[in-house]
Amino acid sequence: MLDPKLVRSQTEEIARRLKVKHFDFDRATFDQLEERRRALQVKTENLQSEQNRRSKSIGKAKAAGEDIQPLLDEVEQLKTDRSAAEDELRVLQEELNGFLAAIPNVPDEAVQPGDSEDDNVEIRKWGEPRSFSFEPRDHVALGEQLGGLDFETATRLAHSRFAVMRGPVARLHRALAQFMINLHTDEHGYTEAYLPYLVNADTLYGTGQLPKFEADLFKMEGENPLYLIPTAEVPATNLVSDSILADDELPLKLVCHTPCFRSEAGSYGRDTRGMIRQHQFDKVELIHIVRPEESDAALDALTGHAEKVLQLLELPYRVMDLCGGDIGFAAARTFDLEVWLPGQGKYREISSCSNTRDFQARRMHARWRNPETKKPESVHTLNGSGLAVGRALIAVLENYQQEDGSVLVPEVLRPYMGGLEKIQ
């Protein structure tokens, strides 16, 4: 949610920057709603104030033994007017909130215009894609040959876009997650967190998935509906919702390993082969809750922490600065990490690191007490994958494959694999 005060005072500027995200800010509607809201609120509060005053005087008059009937009649009229104004205000307020909640975050000035991922800007590259003396297989072929990746069975058990892993491949998947968590807690100063995989609608509203993107979520049936989390970002960031943090609690850095569930309703036909795009996948997520002035630096640090995973796994990657058309609803700035996949001959997204500034914080009422002003102010929240475990598995399989179809275990993962050096 954008700051309504800011939207009011810097309407032109905000509209201009939202264009970079291909969002048309409807200024006429906003101005009109705002003006009506203001007038109605003043009217309602004045009526209420008047009614409160009369009601108090009734108590006094009664105690003094005076006739209170004239006062009762006055209040009756006030009540009628007030409750009409109140109803009108409530409707308007809801309309205005809905309007504001549907506006995406304002992108950073540095975000380049663009329509799609093709317009993202490469800002650095690490490692050299390996040259193969044979035709590299993709992870589907490798997984099948190793007997560790099985999509047909998963489809029978659940649906398309699920995977079954077995044996050393399943262990490699677990090893990757363990390795990442340990790296971030031991070397990068993160606190590990275990979180609910089901959350309520308020929580999803806080991070911005609701109300706009319900179609991408799996929803449980029941009186109090719960949703499967699409990313640990949702429960992790909401850890600080509805609270005012002390200065010495910041910055807060959390790492969480969770499964993620996405219905990907809008992606039929994309990446249907293999486990690039699944309804269920594991991810190690990094979260920062920081003071506003720290958030730009925090995004660089967080991105660096995710990069470190790829560097230690010796997987070639590049860092992309997302353009306006590709950046998410809640993000002001996003860096994607794309890992080299020999099976596709392409770099593919394996991490997305975003600074949402105060956008999520405002929606979830996450604040800190600024010692300078002594007032509560919105914190800044950031999130990034460090990394997507399923895609990391794909990357390891494809990059470490040997001509005979076996796969070498990356040096750093061997302690997690019981010393195993090669999967075959």
Added chain:
RNA sequence: GGAGAGGUGGGUGAGUGGCUGAAACCAGCUCCCUGCUAAGGAGCCAUACGCAUUGCGCGUAUCGAGGGUUCGAAUCCCUCCCUCUCCGCCA
């Protein structure tokens, strides 16, 4: 799942219809006193929104949530949520 007890400010905890946005205590902050520490004294100490801004400000809302009764609700009624205790069940 059954039975009971509760949800009040950062914490403990008063408060059964108006003088309660809320006593008291603790924690915290400022100042005074003090050689240091401890003790002591005075004051401050919720959040959101709105109005007015030269400044002290003023108004509205909020005592788990939502509805209701009433001129007036933390207080009475209804529904829901949550917590705790006991029993049952269970990893």
